[in-house]
Every structure is written in C-alpha cells, then in structure tokens.
Amino acid sequence: MGARAGTALRAALALALLTAARLGPAGRRRRQAELFLEKYGYFNQLGPGTHSPAEFTQALRAFQQVTHLRPSGVLDGPTLRQMALPRCGTGDGEGPGARARPAASAPRRRRTAQHGGRWHKRQLSYRVVNWPPYLPPHGVRLAVRAAFQLWSNVSALLFWEVWDGPADIRLTFFHGDHNDGLGNAFDGPGGALAHAFFPRRGEAHFDSAERWSLRSGKGRNLFVVVAHEVGHTLGLQHSPAKRALMSPYYKKLGKDFVLSWDDILAVQNLYGKPSKGSAIQLPGKVFTHFQDWSSDPYSMDQQQRSLSAYYCHSFFDAITADADHTLYIFKGSHFWVVPASGNASEPQPLASRWPGLPSSIDATACSQLSGKFYFFKGGRCWCYRGSALQAGFPRQCSARGLPRHPDTALHFHHLRRLVLFKGSKYFVASEETLSLEPYYPRSLRDWRGVPPGTVGALTHRDGFVYFFRDEQYWQFDQAKLRVLAAGKWAAQLPWMGCQDANAGQVLF
Incomplete structure (x- = not known):
C-alpha cells in the first residue's frame, strides 16, 4: 500500500471511529448497514449523511428482496446476520469501481435482460497469475479449468489457459488494498471473498488470506468462488434466484446442478447455445474434491519441502x-x-x-x-x-x-x-x-x-x-x-x- 493510500485509509478509519463513538449501539448498527448498502450499490449517492430515513428503508427493503428475507425495511436480526455472511465483493448491480445504481428504484426483471456487457468473441484465454502459497498449483489449475468448463458446457464459449504473458481473463490473489479503491480492499477470512470486473477488463481478484480449500468441508471451496467470479468476467451480474451460482452469496455444492436455469439463460443470452448438442449439466458433488497433492514432477522437490x-x-x-x-x-x-x-x-x-x-x-x-x-x-x-x-x-x-x-x-x-x-x-x-x-x-x-x-x-x-x-x-x-x-x-x-x-x- 502506497503512502497516499495508507493516509487515506487511516483517515477513513479515524472518521469511522469518531462517528461510532458519537452513536449508540442502534446508531452504529444503522451506520454499518448504511456502509454495507453503499458498497453493494443500493443508493443513488454515496457518502455519510446523504441518505434520508426513507432512502435507507427503501434500500434496505431492496436488499431484503434480493436475499429472500421478509422485505420489511426494518434493520432486524436476520438482516444483520445476512449482511455479515461471506459473499462476493462485486456490487448487486455493478462491478467494483463502477457507479452504484439505485437498486430500490430499479426493480429486478428477468435475469436475461441484465448483464455487464459482453466479449465480442467466443474464444477466450485465461491465466492464473498466482495462488495462495498453501494450495498446490496442480489442484488450483484443476479447479480453475473446471470453473471455466462449467460455462463453456452450456454456451458457445471456448476457453484455454496461458501460463504467462497477456490473457483475456486474469485471476489473481491479493491481500488487503490492491489499487481497486479502499472499498474493495480485502479484509482476511470472511467478508468479501473475491470480486471481478465485467468485460472487457477481464480480471477477477481473490482474498489470499481467506481459508481456501480444494474440497468440500471446512474452508471456502475455491471452485465455487472462481466459477462465480468467472461469470462476472463474462458479463453476468448477480442473480436474484436463490439457488443460482451467480447469487451474491456463494452457492453450496450438493446433489443439484451447479448452474441454475437462471445462470444458463443469462450466459446464453450473451453468447448463444453450445454449437453442438445440448447444454451439459453436472451435479455439484462432481466438483467437491480436487487433488490435494500435486504429482507434477517439476515441483516435487519444492512441494515436499512445503508440505x-x-x-x-x-x-x-x-x-x-x-x-x-x-x-x-x-x-x-x-x-x-x-x-x-x-x-x-x-x-x-x-x-x-x-x-x-x-x-x-x-x-x-x-x-x-x-x-x-x-x-x-x-x-x-x-x-x-x-x-x-x-x-x-x-x-x-x-x-x-x-x-x-x-x-x-x-x-x-x-x-x-x-x-x-x-x-x-x-x-x-x-x-x-x-x-x-x-x-x-x-x-x-x-x-x-x-x-x-x-x-x-x-x-x-x-x-x-x-x-x-x-x-x-x-x-x-x-x-x-x-x-x-x-x-x-x-x-x-x-x-x-x-x-x-x-x-x-x-x-x-
């Protein structure tokens, strides 16, 4: 983090602490909710003190509708718990760094009418720039390849991996502030796990301090999060469908299909159906395990030391x-x-x-x-x-x-x-x-x-x-x-x- 970014972050923290000191518990909860709703695109304007009680209620009701809570407009316990859950850092209507749209005044219509632009080609390269030091490269590449294959199975898209140099889509793990703006700085385990940019910037960023895992069980399933963020890089916004992979809160893998029809219709609306045959769907249990230990000979010595x-x-x-x-x-x-x-x-x-x-x-x-x-x-x-x-x-x-x-x-x-x-x-x-x-x-x-x-x-x-x-x-x-x-x-x-x-x- 540069000196200017560090100064800005300290100033923001100092302002937040000063504001919290002046507020009671209810006021602090409301301010935290207000910051959350700002971050994920539920207000027309940003900044403290710019939201009337009516605007706050309207934005809160819109968030509750998106997350399938009772749209009461009241900051109750279930709503606070929902806000605290790990999720995608991309806004519920815009990508990181993009201007937030008025979620409450723009009701959600059919998913196929909403996207963040598209690529003007159907053959895209991708590159895994780095990965957490505790995950084996071979397993990470398997999970990433499966995530891209998931989308190509149901659309006219084709993907291939490049190991260095330029690529259409780049996946990178960062810690803390990484020049995406203070609002997109990663904060360690929990919170926002990752975020991505719509075409044609072609980037997805992941929190390197998160508890990533290549299998089901404890830890964040890397495949699920990568597949979700790849959807954003293809132009898909968050889905209001509860069981969709593109829901703001990451899907849990089970016996059902990873992609919902909402996901499939959205990507086909942008890129068309598969050129041959019908869409191939696979259940989530297929993707719950990727190889833990790499057998790639080039890294065996280094791997043995790290294990x-x-x-x-x-x-x-x-x-x-x-x-x-x-x-x-x-x-x-x-x-x-x-x-x-x-x-x-x-x-x-x-x-x-x-x-x-x-x-x-x-x-x-x-x-x-x-x-x-x-x-x-x-x-x-x-x-x-x-x-x-x-x-x-x-x-x-x-x-x-x-x-x-x-x-x-x-x-x-x-x-x-x-x-x-x-x-x-x-x-x-x-x-x-x-x-x-x-x-x-x-x-x-x-x-x-x-x-x-x-x-x-x-x-x-x-x-x-x-x-x-x-x-x-x-x-x-x-x-x-x-x-x-x-x-x-x-x-x-x-x-x-x-x-x-x-x-x-x-x-x-």
Missing part, C-alpha cells in the same frame, strides 16, 4: 493431543504428528493410521483417560483404540443428541467427558455412551472469551486449554474458566511445529 509446513501457512480441519501431549493436526485426507520437541512429521494419509476413517473430518478428540481417538463428521462418529475401530462404530451420534457437523471436540479433564462445540452452544457426552448428558446443550458464554466457530481444541502440558480458529488461538484457564490470552498460533506457539515454516513466507 511439511503446509498447515502452518493455511488452516486445519481439526487438532487434538494425546496423553503424552503429542499433537495430531488434520487437514483433508492427511494428518501431521508434532511431538513435544515441536518437529512436525511429514503428512500422512488418514487411512494409514485409522483405516475406514473418511477424509475432511469435522472434529476430533483424544481421551487422556482411555487413550481412544474420537472422530466426528456430519452426524456420524468413529472411535479407535490405536488403529482398531471399536465395536459398534461408526454410529449415528446425532441420533443420541450430539450436533451434526460439530465445530470442535475436546476431552475436558475436569468433567471427564467429551465436549462438542457447535456455534453458540456446547454439548457434553460420556465416553461410554456418546449420548448427550442431561441439561445440555448450554450457551458458549460458560466458556468466557471462547469465540464461536473454533475448529479445534486441546489441553496442553502447561495446563491451559487452547482453542483454534483460522490463524488465531485462545488460551483458556481451566480454573478461572475464562480466556487469558490470544494470538497467532503459527508465529507465537513454538510447540505447533511451525519453526521451519516461519523461516520462510508465512501467510498470516
């Missing part, structure tokens, strides 16, 4: 520690072992240690009483003693009152029970039955200072419980029952096995 510290530059799915305080860190279909010395092992396949365990687990905990490992994914759970799956497993633990897709699991010594965390609640179960104990779930407020959405927790040999989410950790005092400290685990916790990784480029 040992792979989780240090990224995020992980789950973490636990055994009675000897050896760490087990899980990501995708692999895990790392970090003994007390702090020297992380090479990545090992889950199946080599726990046969029959699925990849991309939701949560895990190792009992310091029995030494058993408990794994949770979806509504099911697994229990292993050593590498042996125990009798009666896997079983449907959600049928016993435990949460589906738990965020975190922990064997809590004071209770001599397993504790599962999900959102703003926690659940307690005995090892013997794995059934929910009476009077649970309870509010996460009992764990003072622990945020919702953590991905793992463990009891360290120093006696504290450590919770993890993204690049952050929270140190929890078991006696005082509150968080005492927080920080960034890769740089500040030497026992996490990231010493070698910190000698090189660290994402966080």
